[in-house]
Amino acid sequence: MSGKGKGPLAGVRVLDLTSVLMGPYATQIFADLGADVIKVESPSGDTTRFIPPGPDASRGAMFLNVNRGKRSIVLDLKQGEARAALLKMAESADVFIHSMRSSAIGRLGLDYAALKAVNPKIIYANLYGFARSGPYRDYPAYDDIVQAASGIVDLQARLSGGEPTYAATVIADKVAGLTGAYSVIAALYAREKTGIGQEIEVPMFETLVSFAMVEHLCGSLFVPPQGPPEYPRATSEARRPYRTADGYIGVMIYNDKHWRAFFDALGNPKWSQNPMFASMRSRTQNIGTVLAKVAEVIETRTTEDWVELFRQAHIPATAIKSLTDLLDDPHLVETGFWQERETLEGTLRFPGIPTTFSETPGAIGDPGPALGGESLDVLREAGFSAEEIADLQARGAVRTAA
Incomplete structure (x- = not known):
């Protein structure tokens, strides 16, 4: 295995045919942990490139962050020469990962069988909306669609007066991306033990249903059901940040x-002796009443007073923070979470790698690359001669940065 970077995945080479957010988030993790991630883009580029803000119209803030540490090569995979070039690159790759529907990757002639034929040890990962064995296989899917299909939107409606809402973060993309990352790493571990590559499928829909059902399957775990698929504490209308005398506070008396x-x-007020407060079971069975009583009490003191009281009592609690607050959060500052870099795009502040490794720490790489910025380097490393590269360029099969 060859590659760049440092970290536990140093030496792993990844061919990354993902776009938007789910796949790029997974491969961002690979790059942060030391893998050499080669971002294979079409001539038009990853659509996320063009989401503002940013001084470079082809590299907005989200793209610069989620594609950090990667190299870009542009291949027009509709051309046979470009497909052949990619297969040659795959001979020395460890991982091939894409986020196209199964029918689309099949039309390009880049399914698992094609990659396995040139590299039997390759880990081939499919990240897409719906498992290819079911009737939804060819439905297009983005984060909002999967939130709606997986029950997340319906759960949100329980907390917003019955009005369906999306979570204010692209939870489906990121949960599926994390699932893709750990799945590939597990497959790499298995290959190190057995010498055998394999194909992985990570469908967003199934991943998010599994994610939602961790706590919400509840009584429907049993056949016949002993209750609906719903965890009452999480869906109670009373489960929300508590209003204090001068603001709000997040509290988890668990x-x-x-x-x-x-x-x-x-x-120890008299009302605290009510049997419904006595155990986890009785509190859960009366969760709405329990949380409503807590809300009534919390409203009697200021946020600062409650934070101090809960800290002394070792009860989880915090003032409500905005994303802007987090940019200067004293804990994140002291731990070095935010990492500033001087780049051609100016000074950039990256969120750091949330995990630490005592012996093989990862590192934040350069901002998301220019479209085709490393095309020539990648081809040379794959063994293409200058003449072969020139021929690919002349045919328009490969393109370089403008």
């Missing part, structure tokens, strides 16, 4: 120890 500490801090 286990029996927390509740005893909470009541002790309040002087």
Whole structure:
């Protein structure tokens, strides 16, 4: 294996045919952890390139961040010469990952069988909307669509007066991207033990249904069901940040120890003796009433007063922070989470790698690359001669940065 970077995945080479956010987020993780990620783009480029803001119209802020540490090669895969070039590159790659529908990657002649024929040890990962074994296989899918299909939107409606809403973050893309990342890494580990490559399928829909059902399957785990698929604490209308005397606070009085500490801090008022507060089971069965009582109490003191009380009682609590607040959050500043880099795009502030490794730490790479910025380097490394590269350029099969 060859590659660049440092980290636990140093030496792993990834051919990345993903676009938008799900796949690029997975491969951003690979790049952060040291893999050599070669972003294979069409002549028009990843659509995320063009989402503002940013001084370069072809590299907006989201693209610069989620494609950091990668190299870009432009191949027009509708041309046979470009397909042949990609297959040659695959001979020395460890991972091939794409985010096209199964029918689309098949039309390009780049399914698992084609890649396995040139490299039996390759890890081939499909990241797309719906599993190819079901009737939704060819439906287009983006984050909003999968949120709606997977139950997330319906769950959000429970907290917004019945009005369906999307989560205010692209949760489907990112959960599926994380799932793709750990799946590929697991397959690489298996290959190190067995010497055998394999194909992976990570469908967004199934991934998000699994994600939602971790807590919400509840009584429907049993056949016949002992209750609906819903975790009452999470969907209670009373489950929301509590209003204080001067603002809001996030509080999680969860286990029996927390509740005893909470009541002790309040002087064990008479209402705290109600049996519904006695155990996890009774609190869950009366969750709406329980949380409504907490809300009533929280409104009697200021946010600062409550934060101090909960800290002393070792009850999880925090003031409500905005994303702007996080840019100067004292904990994130002290841990070095934010990393500033001087680049051709100016000074950029990247969110750091959230995981740490004592012996093989990763590193934030350069901002997302120019379209085709490393086309020539990648081809040379794959063994193409100057004449072969010139021929590919003349045919329009490969393109370089303007």
